Amino acid sequence: MDRRAELAEQVLDYVLEHGLIGLSLRPLAAALHTSDRMLLYHFGSKERLVGEALALAQRRLAASVAPPGPDVRTVGQLVRHLWAELQSPPGIQATRLYLDLSVLATKEPARWSGAVERLRGPWRGPLRDGLVLFGVPAAEAPALADLILGTLDGLSLDRLVAEDSARADAALTAFADLLDARPLPAGDHGGDHRENPART
Amino acid sequence: MDRRAELAEQVLDYVLEHGLIGLSLRPLAAALHTSDRMLLYHFGSKERLVGEALALAQRRLAASVAPPGPDVRTVGQLVRHLWAELQSPPGIQATRLYLDLSVLATKEPARWSGAVERLRGPWRGPLRDGLVLFGVPAAEAPALADLILGTLDGLSLDRLVAEDSARADAALTAFADLLDARPLPAGDHGGDHRENPART
DNA sequence: TCCTCTCTGTAGCACCTGCTACATGCATGA
DNA sequence: TCATGCATGTAGCAGGTGCTACAGAGAGGA
Numbered sequence: 001m002d003r004r005a006e007l008a009e010q011v012l013d014y015v016l017e018h019g020l021i022g023l024s025l026r027p028l029a030a031a032l033h034t035s036d037r038m039l040l041y042h043f044g045s046k047e048r049l050v051g052e053a054l055a056l057a058q059r060r061l062a063a064s065v066a067p068p069g070p071d072v073r074t075v076g077q078l079v080r081h082l083w084a085e086l087q088s089p090p091g092i093q094a095t096r097l098y099l100d101l102s103v104l105a106t107k108e109p110a111r112w113s114g115a116v117e118r119l120r121g122p123w124r125g126p127l128r129d130g131l132v133l134f135g136v137p138a139a140e141a142p143a144l145a146d147l148i149l150g151t152l153d154g155l156s157l158d159r160l161v162a163e164d165s166a167r168a169d170a171a172l173t174a175f176a177d178l179l180d181a182r183p184l185p186a187g188d189h190g191g192d193h194r195e196n197p198a199r200t
Numbered sequence: 201m202d203r204r205a206e207l208a209e210q211v212l213d214y215v216l217e218h219g220l221i222g223l224s225l226r227p228l229a230a231a232l233h234t235s236d237r238m239l240l241y242h243f244g245s246k247e248r249l250v251g252e253a254l255a256l257a258q259r260r261l262a263a264s265v266a267p268p269g270p271d272v273r274t275v276g277q278l279v280r281h282l283w284a285e286l287q288s289p290p291g292i293q294a295t296r297l298y299l300d301l302s303v304l305a306t307k308e309p310a311r312w313s314g315a316v317e318r319l320r321g322p323w324r325g326p327l328r329d330g331l332v333l334f335g336v337p338a339a340e341a342p343a344l345a346d347l348i349l350g351t352l353d354g355l356s357l358d359r360l361v362a363e364d365s366a367r368a369d370a371a372l373t374a375f376a377d378l379l380d381a382r383p384l385p386a387g388d389h390g391g392d393h394r395e396n397p398a399r400t
Numbered sequence: 401t402c403c404t405c406t407c408t409g410t411a412g413c414a415c416c417t418g419c420t421a422c423a424t425g426c427a428t429g430a
Numbered sequence: 431t432c433a434t435g436c437a438t439g440t441a442g443c444a445g446g447t448g449c450t451a452c453a454g455a456g457a458g459g460a
Contacts, residue, residue, distance in 0.1 A: 005393070019303075021221065022307065024417070024418090025417080025418065025419090034438095035416095036355075036419085037419090037420090037438075037440090038437085038439095039437070040418080040419065040420085041437075044418090046418060058268075096306055099302060099306070101360045102299065102357055102360070103303050105361045106224070106299070106313075106360055106361065109201060113362070113363060116361050116362070116363065117363065142367075143370040145372075146355075146358070146368065146371035147372070147375050147378075149371075150351060150354035150355040150371055151347070151350060151351040151354050151375075152354065153353070153354035153358070154349070154351050154352065154353035154357070155346075155350040157347070157350070157351070157353060158350050160305075161316050162317065163313060163317065166347055168346065170241060170342070170343040170346065170420080171343050171347035171350055173343065174340065174343040175347050178378055178379070182381060208421090224446080224447070226446085227449095234408095235408080235409075235410095236448080237450090238407085238408065238409095238459085240448080240450085241407075245449085
């Protein structure tokens, strides 16, 4: 019972470190000072073991989402803030896990795409809400949130893989500038938008 | 000799269809009406087989890059054009291959990151040049090109995996609008920029 | 005709995979 | 004291992996 939850934590740590795709029970068990026999005893199967580790990952990620500080005033600054968080070690690990899950989902969508969506959930909702707070019209917020998530994904991937990591940083800066230079909507949707498009 | 090049083509087709990550010689050989024995005879090892298939993929990709038609006049339209190409079957296959390679590169950078970079090359260079033609100052073009590539990657990934494929489309439209609403640079870098920010 | 060289089929190697049968130690409750 | 149930180690299963040893088939040149 409790041992199982404890093992799930360690399994997740191992997965964040070594990736989900090549995961094999025996090396995993060795790193956790157990045997594959014991892992299967506690979890029943590899599939359930992975499932519990992923559920735990989602809970950890949801708990780590924090609203930005008061110095974040524009959408561009928000994006820079998210980028900085994504480049921290836990952010990189989460990105790698997300990437592994995406690849698995392209191979077996029925089995994995739910997990991808679930891991993304803790970011998408708060981001939409946050954008509205920054004066983005509610009608545009979902698409803009998805754009930001997608761009952060793509650039994180680039930075993860490419030899020249400064390239992704420069691209993100261009993105943030682009967002802050965005013209204010003509309509009167927004409430107290504290947008401040001071560029450069 | 010739048989080997012919096999490389078929191997690449198979890899584009089934992914690079779980690639196994026996199912591959069966699909090609040969045996693993023969594949190893012609290529020497699995590693070299994959290497030749990837080199071929790069050549194919480079050959498929074509300048956009005359109806593409703004950066936003260019991005929409690239997006449409990426959603075609070969574009999706290339994206999946790029994704698999990225995952492999996070696990063994020394072995794979070169291949990722090489596969990306045929797009990055022409995109930079294309941006300059559209009036983007030469100093900003590289970062903007990387931003566009990264965003296309991230949104393609989203669309590949997510149940709701319209989400990525909406996000890309927001991106294109954002690019076309971009303020013209104050400096006088650009040559004949035919920018025409007619939005909506 | 014989020899050699290129190609290919069969069988197998050592190793890895998830998973399981069996036996055992150990603590707890009747 | 005995029995029950939980936890764990050992050994092994069937199937997969890349790769190889060996034997042949067939074509071409001497």
